Amino acid sequence: MKSYLKTLECPRCGKTYDPSKLVNTCECGTPLLVRYDLETLKKEAGPEIWKTRRRGLWRYKELLPVTDEKNIVSLGEGGTPVLPMKGMGKVYGLKNLYLKDEGLNPTGTFKARGASVGVSRAKELGAKALAMPTAGNAGAAWAAYSARAGLKMVVAMPEDAPVTTQAECVAYGASTYLVRGLISDAGRVVREASQRHGWFEVATLKEPYRIEGKKTMGLEIWEDFDGKMPAAIIYPTGGGVGLIGMWKAFSELKALGWLSGPLPKMVVVQAEGCAPIVRAYREGKNRAEFFQGACTIAAGIRVPSALGDFLVLDAVRSSGGTCVSVSDGEILDTWKEVARRDGMLICPEGAAAVRAAKIVADMGLIGPDDPVLVLNTGAGMKYVELLNEKARKLEEGELPE
Ligand SMILES: Cc1ncc(COP(=O)(O)O)c(C=O)c1O
Helix, strand or coil: CCCCEEEEECCCCCCEECCCCCCCCCCCCCCCEEEECHHHHHHHCCCHHHHCCCCCHHHHHHHCCCCCHHHCCCCCCCCCCEEECHHHHHHHCCCEEEEEEHHHCHHHECHHHHHHHHHHHHHHCCCCEEEEECCCHHHHHHHHHHHHHCCEEEEEEECCCCHHHHHHHHHCCCEEEEECCCHHHHHHHHHHHHHHHCCEECCCCCCCCHHHHHHHHHHHHHHHCCCCCCCEEEEECCCCHHHHHHHHHHHHHHHHCCCCCCCCEEEEEEECCECHHHHHHHCCCCCCCCCCCCCCCCHHHCCCCCCCHHHHHHHHHHHCCEEEEECHHHHHHHHHHHHHHHCCCECHHHHHHHHHHHHHHHHCCCCCCCEEEEEECEEHHHHHHHHCCCCCCCCCCCCCC
């Protein structure tokens, strides 16, 4: 096993850090990015190295930060399918609408990718206890992988986080706490407690390795589309880690000379009730202000402020993409429509992204023949209580029609 891990670098001030030490952010407060020795990798191998390996996240080990294979904590994450959406594509007038179904990951969301890499690396560097605030799904994923790694996990989430994710965290043995307010309030609790107890804080972008796991979505997309990238990728954005990760994957592939041609337009979708990045984009800003009164049924994208906002905005702008918002009503309607027309029970965040495909098509950002990829970040089964769909009870002697 060979990782080409080189250093940790601050994308704002350029300061570098030794990757063999457990670190959180740069001393200037900015998230750190993992850098690899791409020059050497380019000399020593080509993209065919990955083709012969088993599907899944760890096939990209050269561009992942774990240096000793025995530290890998895996539950079979990654390698999710890209599926045509014929039904919704017809409704929206898009002939090549696709969905990457991240709901098939362990714990039912793409968070498994960040957790697998983040927990593996934390274990490799000697962490004993991890702590994070979560909207729900990340906590469930990190709780599962920490259990497998034998690490202590502490999770704090808003008291109205989806009940399934609360139960998952507890079931995996994480110390699980509910906090009045939003994920930002849970973040304050975790920060203070981590300082007091010496836990390693693994909040979104507070450690460098979660992005590396999510980056593998980008590597898979590049493989699935045979190097000819989709015209646009639509991503339901909370903290933005998945989008930053995919964009990082494309930059690394470009630097390696393994990807040529235009890159996809990166499209952020947020809920109208919590759209800090959309607002910053529209106002031409590089940083997003805290979104007061954040409220949406799509809990995963109910993130009022994101540490990596400037990285998200930069990826969107340099790709020629855009940022759009959708209402909760649209999310709910699209969620049900996708299930009926395409046989996929996606998550509300994924439904927001499907709906955004129509918006960007109407804007003319993509044409009717362009391949467009929507990220479904989780399994709908984790949220069935929101769907509120009821079966009809048969009366005595009555038969189904
Ligand atoms: C289902 C789902 N989709 C999207 C997101 C947003 O993820 P990101 O931080 O990459 O923007 C989350 C985060 O909690 C989530 O749970």
